[in-house]
Amino acid sequence: DRKTHGVMLVPVVAGSDKTTVSIATCHQEYHPVYVSPGILSNTARRGHGNAVMPTAFLLIPKTSMKWPEFKKFCCQLYHKCLKVVFGPLKPYMEIPKVVKCPDGHFHCAIFSLGPYIADYPEQVWLVGVVQDWCPKCDALRTDLDGKGSHRRSHEKTDFLIKNFDPGILWDDFRIRHDIVPFTHGFPRADIHELISPDLLHQLIKGIFKDHLVNWVGQYLYQTHGETVALEIIEDIDHRISAVPLYPGLRRFPDGRNYNQWTGDDSKALMKVFLAAISGYLPSSMVQCISAFMNACYIACRNVINGLALEHFHQCIEEFHHLQNTFIQAGVRVSISLPRQHALFHYYNSIQLFGSPNGLCSSITESKHI
Structure with missing residues (x-):
């Protein structure tokens, strides 16, 4: 695309980590969401107080009943909220936007979803796989380090969901058919690839x-x-x-x-x-x-x-x-x-x-x- 030639790519590093706020909230759980520009160096991101900014505070609904449908609703709500959080950047992931950089100069920038920081329980929620399975590849739970595994991707998951019964998806592939990751619809974004090391x-x-x-x-x-x-x-x-x-x-x-x-x-x-x-x-x-x-x-x-x-x-x-x-x-x-x-x-x-x-x-x- 000629419109993007010479444009500065700005990956958006994101992260979330479920936490519990106990004061005056009856141990209410939340998903704080953080963002950081991917053009920063590691030392800047770790050392500068404003390099990582809180962006959203997602409430996790609670109920005294452990209904499977309610758990599915919570996970779907989580992804819908993340989609809304990053939605304003979506138009500028294909069309450059003029932004002012810290050096005082103006540059044309294209945004893109970058690495996503999360611990393992959060990764399972993000990717839509079953607990104890790998969010990045389809290795068997009983032999995760065995040879013959292949990388997961949106395209592969979509193909499996379209062609297999939900029971087979759960038993054989350990994929949740009812969860659509928030990265669906964003250009150059595959949550399986964006999950970062922790x-x-x-x-x-x-x-x-x-x-x-x-x-x-x-x-x-x-x-x-x-x-x-x-x-x-x-x-x-x-x-x-x-x-x-x-x-x-x-x-x-x-x-x-x-x-x-x-x-x-x-x-x-x-x-x-x-x-x-x-x-x-x-x-x-x-x-x-x-x-x-x-x-x-x-x-x-x-x-x-x-x-x-x-x-x-x-x-x-x-x-x-x-x-x-x-x-x-x-x-x-x-x-x-x-x-x-x-x-x-x-x-x-x-x-x-x-x-x-x-x-x-x-x-x-x-x-x-």
């Missing part, structure tokens, strides 16, 4: 804290029995609490005993965890955790070049290969988990959107009331 809930709090740290504890209990395992865990906590003062390291005077564990706590624990568990686990388990941490630290960089991306891919392959150690030890029967599987999509997402450090749900959560 460092906080997928890597830091998900794989590391909820999976690996817990699996280490389960291994100690199964291998040594409760009495000895408690002694080992106490010694691990002692090692963690004995970390000396050093710039960039956080001290845990009471070990890992927290009532409410935050993302910052998990990131701080990652820096000392390998040293704390040394000598108590098989070398393959330590190597597995080390490979994951290497991949995590690469993903957390503000800039990821081609060499770093290839190194990230190698670390992910090594991590998934060494995960079998937990299965062989009897800690896990299988490792088919949505958050772990999401790592397979990081490579393509980084190529599309750049470093996930600027698309983390911690940015939107910092705006919560």
